[in-house]
Amino acid sequence: MNRTIMAGVALAAFGATAVSAQDAEFxxxxxxxxxxxxxxxxxxxxxxxxVExxxxxxxxxxxFYxxxxxxxxxxxxAAMNGILDGDLTSGAYQTGKDSAFQFVGDPMGGYDTPWQMYAFLYNGGGLEAAQALYNEYGMQLIGWWIAAPESLASARPLTSPADLEGWKFRSPPGMQTQIFxxxxxxxxxxxxxxxxxSxxxxIIEGADMSNLAVNKSSGLYDVVKHATFPGFHSMPADHxxxxxxxxDSMPEDLQRIIDVAxxxxxxxxxxxxxxETLQAASDLEAQGVTIHDWSQEDRRTFREAAVAAWSDFATTDAARELIDLHKEFQATIGLTDDR
Known part of the structure; x- marks a missing residue:
């Protein structure tokens, strides 16, 4: 279905739901x-x-999906300008506005698990710093959600950082290319x-596409037989x-409901x-795919390279503030020795 038709369907849905929503306060x-x-x-x-x-x-x-x-x-x-009211996509889409959005959407190599990133948001000062960034653009950040760390697919083993030498792979644009x-x-x-x-x-020996379950469903491991899992290099968050x-016009009880939801x-x-990713790992191993789980030492090596690239990518005070908070929190929870 092309975008014009999909927009028409969405706008038709808008009209259909407007009557049922007419008694709502918001x-x-x-x-x-x-x-x-x-x-x-x-x-x-x-x-x-x-929420409803x-x-x-x-x-x-x-x-609107x-x-x-x-x-x-x-x-x-579109939300800023009143065409929409809410954005449920990714902060990383907004790096053209401010490189700080990269460190909200995906601080690449920064954390091992989604729970660590949630902890940074709620316990490491992340929400307050990100909120200042969003408010600058007339938006309020409610939170972020993370499905799973991403995994690499490869035609050759990726057992440690040393195996990345000369490895040709599909990469998304941006900071990741520099890190690798x-x-x-x-x-x-x-x-x-x-x-x-490819x-x-x-032409390439591997690819970075998504988490292990999505990679599996996409058929990547029908072509190549090595995967990194659990992931270590990227953990994108939707916001x-x-x-x-x-x-600001909502009463506090409704704000609390949205926050809790x-x-x-x-x-x-x-x-x-x-x-899903654990099940995918089990299925893939049964199908002859080799799963490579990097050691904490190897993850730390990658993290050090990632953090070095962060500083090069950060071009604003907001980005540098978020990086400093990430570094401080990484040290607090033992991911780095930088205390």
Whole structure:
């Protein structure tokens, strides 16, 4: 279905739900880039239902899936400008505004588990620093949610950082290419659609696409037989942000409902992601795929390279503040020796 048709479907849904929402005190038009049939999309739908139910109908949600109204990276601006009210995509889409958004959306190599990133948000000063950034653009950050750390797919073993030397792989653009290049790899930026033919032809030896379960469902391990798991290099977080003037107009009890529902969304999707990736690892090993779990020492080596690249990528005071907070929290929980 092309974007014009999808937008039409979404706007038709908008009109259909407007009548049922007419008695609500607040109606939130929220867009996500996830499709309604995906696990993330179903989780978003549950989040919407939780908010509506707990508010006793005082809040109504008009949902738009699969970036039906505007492109994914434009959702934030659409909410800022009143076309939408909420953005359920990713802060990393906004690095063009401020490099600080990278360290909200994916502080690459920074943490081993989603729970550590949640702890940074709620216990390491992350929410306060990120909130100042979002408020600068007229948005209120409610929270973030993380499915699972990402895994690499490779035609050759990746047992340690030493195996990255000369490794040619599909990489997304941005900070990741620098991190892997600094460790001796040869990242090649390419679209997802080119990955399979490039792997089959030997143009690349591996790929960074998503977490292990998604990689498996995409068929990557039908082509190559090595995977890193649990992941260590990337753990992207989706965010939920609301236009600040709308948020400020809500009474505290409704704000609390949205906040609590967001924390439930994060908790449940991380549990689901954990189960899915563990099941994928078991299935893949049974199919002859070799799983490589890096040691804590090797993860620390990668983290040191990542943190060095962070400083090069940070171009604003907001980015540098978030980096300093990440470093301080990493030391606090024993991920680095920088105390």
């Amino acid at each position: 109606t939130l038009r929220i867009q996500t880039h996830h499709s309604p049939e995906s696990i993330a999309g179903k989780s978003a739908a549950q989040f919407y239902d939780d 139910t707990m508010s006793g109908g005082r809040i109504a949600i008009e949902p 699969a970036s039906a109204v505007v492109k994914s990276a434009e959702t934030f601006d 290049a600094d460790l001796g790899a040869s990242p090649i930026v390419m679209d997802f659609t080119e990955v399979f033919t 792997l089959e032809s030997g 939920f942000a609301i236009r600040k003037d709308l948020w 967001m924390q439930k969304l994060a908790f449940r999707i991380t549990l689901t992601g954990s189960v």
